Amino acid sequence: MNKLFFDKVIGDPLNRVDGRMKVTGAAKYSAEYQLPNLVHAVVVPSTITKGRIKSVDSKAALRSPGVLAVISHENAIKVPGNADNEHPTEPPTGGQPLRAFYNNKVYFNGQPIAIVIADTLERAQYAAGLVKFEYDQDKHVTDFELNKGKGVLPEKAKKDPKSSLADYDRGVVDAYKTAAVTVEAEYIHPTEVHNPMELQAITAYWETDDKLTVYDKVQGTKPTQQAFAKEWNLPVQNVKVISEFVGGAFGNGLHNWPHETAAIIAAKMVKRPVKLMLRREHMFYMVGYRPYTWQQIGMGASADGKITGISHIAIGQTSTYEEFTESTVQQTKMMYASPNVSTRYRILPLDVSTPIWMRGPGEATGAFALECAMDELAFALNMDPIQFRLANYTDEDPEKKLPWSTKYLKECLEVGAEKIGWSKRSMKPGGLRAGEWLVGYGMGVGTFGAHRGAAAVRGRLLANGTIIFQSAVTDIGPGTGTAMVQIASEHIGIAPDKITFQLGNSDFPQAPNQGGSATVATVGSAVVATCNAIKEKLLTMAPTAEKRFANAKMEEILFDNGQMSLLKSPSIKVSYTNILKKNSLTEIDIIQDAKPDDESNKYSKYSFSVHFVQVHVHPTTGQVKVNKVVTCADAGKIVNKKTAGNQLIGGVTGGIGMALMEDAIIDHRFGRYITKDFADYHVPVHADVPQIEVYFVDKPDYIVDPMGTKGLGEIAIIGVAPAVANAVFNATGKRIRQLPITPDKLI
């Protein structure tokens, strides 16, 4: 065994470090903290879509057993940060987030307009049904299709023409129109609602009048701490946010929502810890969603398959009070080598709640249009869709005119095509059958920025040779703790089972939201920096324990298995515990931060994925079965093949839901969702999810970060829906441009 120890750690399919806790119930989620004197809250949603609350009748609720308070705009204490009509919290979106119980205005159906507090959940729930409201109703507008002509340029783009949301033109506008072969098509993506397994929950506790602790389901403990400190006019250190386990978030925890503030107001008013967990139905309008988006693509190519122009217009829904924007047209700007590209992005404010990012935000919606249009154009050219993409492959970013940090998309295309059996695909739609079922093959490409932010990590090497790391970062499910242990193990030379990675607490060092597939790169880099700092420290102290390290330099030393040894004479070694002992230290405690350097800005950094799908479609009943999926990802070095594979499978499953079933429908007469439970809003069940094979290129990208990783979470879903839609076309000759592809659309 001449391999270095750490070589076995990164890339190793190490089991989740918290897996046992999760499956035995020992892991505590935000609604599971039993604080002394805890009381329970239930929010009451508005049943009108727009208008004013004339009066709140809480008499019956207050008389109901166990009820401590009914809080609405009529009696809520003032939130100090709300003074002067200023933004109470810095919204991660533009505009003004909804302030809980700020005034009597109703902006959308299902808006939380009161909160009932009682000694038990059942009593709170019962009383919540007794609160009655009188409204002055205004006419509402929720119908996107009727109003899409009213889409506007986002404020951010108006203020900053260089913003990625601004109109983009490369070359000649609408050059596609004069191409030899052209396609023009409209695509509709319906509203898709955040429905992770864990419902949104918060337990709020005022330790003293100016010290707040929240156990809150969020994606960032530090951003939440900042937001609530600002909202309540408190010094940041007086707010503590704990989010140790998150049962899936996918973006809905990137924003602090009115129900969270409502629970904090309630805790302050009843002077007891308050626990609030949303109901499944509330998830449809209280915690954001992937917005309804209409898109139009015009694309043209020369007869030999070179794209000459792409025009892409996208209009996404937002609320009337907050400007939610996403990067729907980004992939169009950089994916293909077209000399002429124009994109226009607009938002349409409606009387609905504010959308929020959802896995693969923007790109997943945009890729549905772009990758379907690519398929349509390939078909019009009578060209194989893979060949068509290779003919328009780019070796540098055509938008930024920068070299890629790394790009192994060709490898992904090659491997995926082979594994799905692309050679069996018929160029002619409807050309393949399995029994009576039509068989089709389709593919879609996904991309997402390989982002990295700044973070700090604390490391404490203890006298017994174990090490504890701390970061405020959350783990929304991908296995962040596990990946960090592996990275730490490689860089500090301590076995994974002697490493603890603590997270999800705002008392720990700075980390941004977990989101945008940036966590491994961001926090992992800080873990490496901390490990390096500890190693430096060990090196300076080593001679006290072993004289022969006196003149040793860093690069001459192997840190492995809890000890340092000289690379040249491995018999000269000393253990970390011995170094601490001989230096009379009980621990080494270091906080180190890390951020991307300027050098990396000389490159364009993206992760890539390709999804290959084989579907079976029943010719007369329109049923679609996704029969096989092969996904290949270029996400840099893979830290843990097991958790990474898990991420891809989860993302593909989400993509199947997007393609075939998810559809949050509003009855515009009422402005209210029609499909708002799991019986009507369908997500894939096991029977809908086939064998999903995942492959990684697994080549490091050291421009992004010292581990060589690139983000993975988003590209898992981006490109899946068009792959399914393209496969359905290949099977049936029917081009379904409005998701989801349900049986009624295929008969």
Next chain:
Amino acid sequence: MNQFQYSRVTHSNAAVSAVSKEKAAMFIAGGTNLIDLMKRGIVNPTRLVDINRVPLNEIKTEGNSLIIGALALNGPVAESKLVTEKFPLLAQALNAGASAQIRNMATIGGNMLQRTRCPYFYDTTMPCNKREPGTGCGALEGFNRMHAIFGFSDQCIAVHPSDMSVALAALDASVLVIGPKGERRIPFTDFHRLPGDKPQIDTNLQAGELITSVTIPDNGFNKNVHYLKVRDRTSYAFALVSVAAALQIEKNTIRDARLAMGGVAHKPWRLTEAEKFLIGKPVSEASFSEAAKIAMQGAKAFKYNTYKLTLAPNSIVQALKVAAKLV
């Protein structure tokens, strides 16, 4: 959910008298539908009479008929040999419903009496004549993709969601009930009713009546049967359209046929005219298409369910083809 009283009974008679005494008392069996409806404030019983300990869960044959107790559970019934061997259509229909967990709670009696899944019925802020007579039908001009194409009224266009009931309607089943006035037997096709101007009433069950069993006469439909359920996902979704098809075939000629559809009407929709047509016809796609055409006579669609005018006949043909082993 409103406050309610709870009592448990161990005899049919006690059950009937407990429910008859109180206007808003209701039986509770598996509770998989009733509890949901109570939580949403759609039904508000003052008392629940728990019948789970009434000994009504036997599955047995009498003569050549199959008798299933009202409290037999959907899962075990679908797995019972008596059912899978002689009435596989019923087993298929049961297995097409809900999820394994729910089937292990749900009873045969409760299944028949499950309420519609119309979203307007389920949302107490919206109009619904079935839930609150006189408020109007939200679905009529609303989102009616899941709704009826047969037998609806301007008061209600909801569909009955039960899969099992479609098979029972096809198989000439009858329901034995006991009430304050004694026992009576209701042919299954008369058990559920059309909405007319009283959409709040789903069935012809009288106040206080308890279902005790279902009988399926021996009919020889055990070889060529198929329950086809077309839905938005592969499992755990209600039918867009479903078809229960049963054939008796002799030398490539159809000797007898049973056909019923789900997801198209306020009750399981038996297709007797199409059945009659099929008798004596050769086993062929042409026969099945003609039968489907007959079955669809009188169908009328709304804004969002016009696809059912195509999906329903396609599904009839497909179910018959599978039953006849043409595919």
